[in-house]
Amino acid sequence: MNLRRLRSFVTVAEELHFTRAAAKLFVAQQSLSKQIAQLEADLGTPLLQRTSRKVELTPAGEVFLVAAREALARFDQGVTEARRIGQGQQATLRVGFIVGAALELTTHILSEFTNRHPGVRVELHEFDFSDPTAGLAGATTDVAFIRLPSTTHGLVTTSLFTEPCVVGVSAAHPLGTRDRVRVEDLLDEPIAIGRTDDTVWRHFWSLANHRGGQRAQNLIETHSQSEEVEVVAAGMACNITPAAARRYSPHPGVRFITIDDYPGSTVAVAHRSNQLNPLVTTFVDAAKAVRDRESRIIQTIQCAPEFG
Incomplete structure (x- = not known):
């Protein structure tokens, strides 16, 4: 099993048409069919159901497609980061937020992350009300502080606190x-x-x-x-x-x-479900660590004064 076969399978699964997939990959259709057959042999199960009229994913193929996409995304991200660092460029994490960010926890979370990754440059990007995902929907940020409830399709969210x-x-x-x-x-x-x-x-x-x-x-x-x-x-x-x-x-x-x-409204740290950047994982872990440690700050946020 290799990356070439994974990319071939993902392309066929997305196109559901061998001729179009072969053209997209710049390979002969016969070669593409052989790669898919080898991949199925490696796994010991059919991934695609082929007829003279159409191509469909089998139940096993649907499951494997998720894993293949994740593996390829992680590999591509690693290649990009390795090249950047090898060329002397500083790794960057783009953090989106809307007004207020994570309130009094914000500076603690940013400090926790930079302590864990002192060589990473953090870029902060503020978004207005038109984009409650703070850049995640358009992939202009890697991770973000967002307010719930909002549309979270395709996002993974970790709640930090809920305030009145x-x-x-x-x-x-x-x-x-x-x-x-x-x-x-x-x-x-x-x-x-x-x-x-x-x-x-x-x-x-x-x-x-x-x-x-x-x-x-x-x-x-x-x-x-x-x-x-x-x-x-x-x-x-x-x-x-x-x-x-x-x-x-x-x-x-x-x-x-x-x-x-x-x-109440919940503040959460969020990222795209297909975002496999290890820096994002570290940022979420840092946010959770601060959340669990700074219970006094959270209590103050959640028990706001009655009148103002």
Whole structure:
């Protein structure tokens, strides 16, 4: 069993057509068929079901396709990293985040990782509300701090903590003198929400799951946290936001009020499920180590002050 046979199998499995796969690999179809047959002989089981009309993966082929892709991705990543280091280039890990990142755990996690890999350059990339995956969806980052709930298809997530949600209202708003509200108090209010195509994200921050199937009638889309805060301060809308906004986005014209009956938002470290960069694994391990060690910080985050 060798890499050439693995690449041949993956190409055939993706094309489900020997002629197209052979053209893509720049080999003769007879040679490609022979490679697949040798691979099946090595494994002792058929990987493809061939008829005169079509090619299909067998159940064993479906399982092996996952393993073959992972093996090839890991090998290709190793080649890239070895060449980079051999040419004197510094290894780089691209870390994405949206506003707040991992809050007070952020610097601890970055320090933990750099202590484990002092020769690796960490690039930080901030993303606005339009991309809740913080660059993972477009493969512009290797690992990221993200907020859940959001769409996580194709991602592996590791939760760090969950914090309460609050509602931001202008100082002049009728609710501005209260220290607690319920979701039902907010359903008729205009809501500022980050502009994104992520339906899961939009539903959570617009209270969609509490509207009995009815669409929110008055949503004001924003591009950034600072824009959202200014909209709220001007009395144009309220916003549902993590409790950390009290510390990270204070504004003299905004009051943040605890929502009694709404679930919290989880901060997680995430990466693509097919991302096999060993630096990503180390970063996730560093994040988990900090999470488990810094229980006092997490307790402070999860037990935010009631009014601000």
